[in-house]
Amino acid sequence: MSDISTTKASAETMISMTGVAKWYGAFQALNDINVSVRKGEKIVLCGPSGSGKSTLIRCINHLEAYQQGEIRVGGILLGHQAKSIDAVRREVGMVFQQFNLFPHLTVLQNCMLAPMRALGLGKAEAEGRARQLLERVKIAEQAEKYPAQLSGGQQQRVAIARALCMRPQVMLFDEPTSALDPEMVKEVLDTMIDLAREGMTMICVTHEMGFARQVADRVIFMASGAIVEEAPPVEFFSNPKHERTRKFLGEILGH
């Protein structure tokens, strides 16, 4: 009986991090991180700057190497060999604070490159997929433009479409609205909310607490490289248990 339930639980677990630790030289950036994310779950990661939240999600697709513990994504053990790293990266999409679109390629080419090169799709299929996803982020009419011709909000939506073209099982967002002008934040958040409604598994590093309230299943608060507190948003905002969480919430919600 218990066997069956554990199998079921692990089949539904999309990401598991067990005892993950990371150091930059003598500085410990992550300390004994244990996180389990179910399929379809939306996690908001928050915390003061330097708390390790970006480092944490960057470990999940091995943009940062971790030194201790274990990370599994969709059942794949993320080791340090290129093979397992590539396998994980094919399942995990990432959206960056600075968009990181390829400036020498058009919007459409940005979206087609990885499916063609990393998944081996033909040109026609990659283009069809790209146009469909650009449609979904409501930017299809800009397909032939270059990133520099778009606004920040549009660029970030293209970046989301580009990641989705890989048909990832998980999406990681690393402060996706922090580099945007205030009037463009909403269009990006709306795109993310749509994505969440469609059932995507998401981990978002963000200071947008309205988004956390609306979308998150769980909010995780980090400080000094460790997880301090995690709770469903209602509980997290109304009844934070830890002193550091209260202080942080006071600072970002207090004006």
Next chain:
Amino acid sequence: MGQDEFLFLLMGLKWTVALSVVGFVCGCIAGLGIALARTCGSRPVETVVSGYIAIFQGTPLLMQLFVVYYGLALIGIKVDAWVAVSVGLTLHASAYLGEIWRGAIEAVPKGQTEASKALALSYVSRMKDVVLPQALRISLPATIGFLVQLIKGTSLASIVGFTELTRAGNIISNQIFQPLTVFGIVGILYFIMCCPLTIYGAHLERKFAASAR
């Protein structure tokens, strides 16, 4: 100076162009290897390659040509002067272009590499599709500047007895005793080759500066 003498100069010019093209094309291929090795992330490889670059940047081209020309003969490889000079120019160009392109590769924002890694692109695709096209653009003015240096540098091949433009000028000048006229014409021929390139380089520089805004 008669027509025959002028034709002789043009023959020399042909060899100058040939040397420049061979040195530049082979130098580009080897230089790309140097630039990639220099940015590969492996400390020992990067140290060896930066040693190679330091040697070729820290010694005169003339000496490099001597070493290759007499060195190859010394180890028993008998080659034409023009092959030896081509090899010398290629080594020289590979070190300079490698260093120019290393700088350009490193000038491409780190986020570009991260985004391509996150998209599961392999090293080859990351370089070929994302980093190098942007690096090439950044390095184009400096690359053209180096090409101009290389064209003028081929004149040193005259020292090892290869009859390119400068040596052709020398020979004619010794025959007709009009050094000022002959070397004036030789200079003009170099200028006609180099000046358009310099102008084109400056034009590209302005164009990229404008598009970066």
